[in-house]
Amino acid sequence: MAEIEGELKGLPKRIGEPILAAWHAKEDLLDLLATARTHPNRKDIADLLCRFYRRCAESGLPELEGLATTVQTWWPEILAFIRTGITKAGSEGTNRDQDRRPGRVRLPQPGQPAATRPLCHDPARPRTSCPSLTSLTRDVAIRLRAS
Numbered sequence: 001m002a003e004i005e006g007e008l009k010g011l012p013k014r015i016g017e018p019i020l021a022a023w024h025a026k027e028d029l030l031d032l033l034a035t036a037r038t039h040p041n042r043k044d045i046a047d048l049l050c051r052f053y054r055r056c057a058e059s060g061l062p063e064l065e066g067l068a069t070t071v072q073t074w075w076p077e078i079l080a081f082i083r084t085g086i087t088k089a090g091s092e093g094t095n096r097d098q099d100r101r102p103g104r105v106r107l108p109q110p111g112q113p114a115a116t117r118p119l120c121h122d123p124a125r126p127r128t129s130c131p132s133l134t135s136l137t138r139d140v141a142i143r144l145r146a147s
Contacts, residue, residue, distance in 0.1 A: 021059035037085035
């Protein structure tokens with residue numbers, strides 16, 4: 001890490017300083033997340049979180065301020081992960097697989113535009129015409145209606 005810091009400090013200030021600030025903020029966040037499953041006390045969690053927030057605020061970089069805002073928004077879930085080590089990674093992966101499955105019906109959500117392609121067409125399968133009724137299928141249909 002000292003080598004990377006030395007190289008970044010050797011760059012022009014306007015290039016090296018933002019990269020170094022982002023690097024340190026990332027490391028602070030990883031230090032916080034690394035406490036998961038170790039049963040840290042509240043003070044340790046608070047110290048690591050404050051260090052991360054302070055680093056983001058002092059950088060003056062909008063990207064790091066946005067990251068800090070995202071962490072703040074998701075803090076209850078992040079804290080639950082740190083305390084329990086439980087994540088939703090498995091269910092999120094399953095949801096992603098379901099979203100990518102061909103032929104899945106996507107219903108438009110409120111406030112979103114409707115789909116631009118027909119819902120029933122699967123591009124992976126060529127369209128075929130509907131099967132025509134033969135005398136055999138007509139007879140079966142008539143018998144079903146009668147019963």
